[in-house]
Amino acid sequence: MIQSPLSIVNSRIQSNLSVLDRGLAYGDGVFETMHVNRGDITLWQYHYERMAKGLARLHIALPLEKLCEHLQATMTAIGDVVGDGAGTLKLMVTRGEGQRGYAPSGHEEPSLVSVFTPLSDIFAQANKRYQENGVEVHCCTEYLPINESLAGIKTLNQLPYVLASYERQGLSAQEGLLFTQDGLLIEATARNIFLVKNNEVFTPRLNQCGVEGIMRRVVMEIITQETTLTIKEIALNKKSLVMADEVFLSNSLSQLWPVTRCENQLWPCGEITQKIQQSVRGFLSHASTLSFSYFLSMTQQP
């Protein structure tokens, strides 16, 4: 059942990690899931900035040199396997091995783990279909806990998303919408959400929970810089959703999916959504200064 992905641990090709690692014990770390193509990491600069924010929140110190060395080893190993081929790279950074007890000693050495999965045709074809025809979503019963310390970042504590995704079993929906216990709309299980209403675009504020997606950032930048639309981060709920003219989801791997159905509510693959989809493609084809190779060239300058 399981594809055999390529894994690199602390710069070496290796498929396992110590059971004493605090990443396993407590989910004490962060991760990024990134698009790899032609030997480079797309939007690395943005992934790096979110990861750095997450590491700072967890008080994990990761030397830049160690990160670059690990990613260079990762990209070399990927090149040996798929050449210029595309795929998904998951990078996990944990606090490293630790003794018993929640409190970090402060002397841990962070662990870096890369897992690369080549892009499958099935995934690519399904994604193209969802981008063009839209997807159905359902509202999850599982809610997102409020936690300002972890809001916005992407840690290894992901059980709320696991349990929410579990609810999709047997449903026709491709994604599930997540709310707080108080009914605030926050995101989808692996995507951010945008609502369009009267030429304004709205997306939930993520100061209490939720993940600040990389594609969410791209969409917000595009709307601000390339369109006459306005984008607002505000508090949204189910009523806002029902009243929206268009709804779409964003993710750095699958880009934008128009939402065409949620329960009894229907929406078109709207014009504004399609326009932003097109802008995202344009943005990505000119984003070489956000790539890993560019980052590396800037980092290594004397």
Add this chain to the structure above:
Amino acid sequence: MIQSPLSIVNSRIQSNLSVLDRGLAYGDGVFETMHVNRGDITLWQYHYERMAKGLARLHIALPLEKLCEHLQATMTAIGDVVGDGAGTLKLMVTRGEGQRGYAPSGHEEPSLVSVFTPLSDIFAQANKRYQENGVEVHCCTEYLPINESLAGIKTLNQLPYVLASYERQGLSAQEGLLFTQDGLLIEATARNIFLVKNNEVFTPRLNQCGVEGIMRRVVMEIITQETTLTIKEIALNKKSLVMADEVFLSNSLSQLWPVTRCENQLWPCGEITQKIQQSVRGFLSHASTLSFSYFLSMTQQP
């Protein structure tokens, strides 16, 4: 710095786990930390019941036979290293290896990981001192997120406890008290809390967050069955704490610690606390029907 503990993975002596394990990726699993002595696991029946509750909440199916086989292998390996010596056994059960994505496929094979650390004299001596003289606690700034799906159980998503424990750096306190964002007192970072007031004992309700500790259960049973005191699970806050006559913390490894100080508030190592400490020792010396060996003998009966 790091002691070299003994580790067993899926019934075999092994110190690492696949990086594809969902325990690492999402904290998708549960754990128990247990006292081992004379080749047996103390209070196993209670640990098992909490673990089973946690696995059910996460929809992880673990065959009893697989669990028993792994624990038998664990106890054999421990016996080879420390004989009848005491120590701490951490048992982690994860959903197992998975493909990309939060949603479980339903075909995962759970991973079982044991980590045994022999009891150190330093730990035992410090613990005796804390049991006799009490400890100082502080109030954590980090709050516990509300999540009814995970309340009471002990999952691998422990970042709130890690961040709360981090606050203790540089303080004289031995433990930190955890509250909800709304100011409800819930527990300490690795212990449950009890307040004594006018011959009544109170402990926070844990229906929204917190861990239902094994020693908490023992204390509640002892109070109900062996004393004329009453025990009540209710909503408590900082005011309840300040007004308490006695305060103590419970943990299955360190048993009961009287709290003698929290910020400017002082308490004695009170009589009721001492009486319950004594009852706990009595309970533990007669708890052989709650041990792993007893569990195993009952499980394996025809």
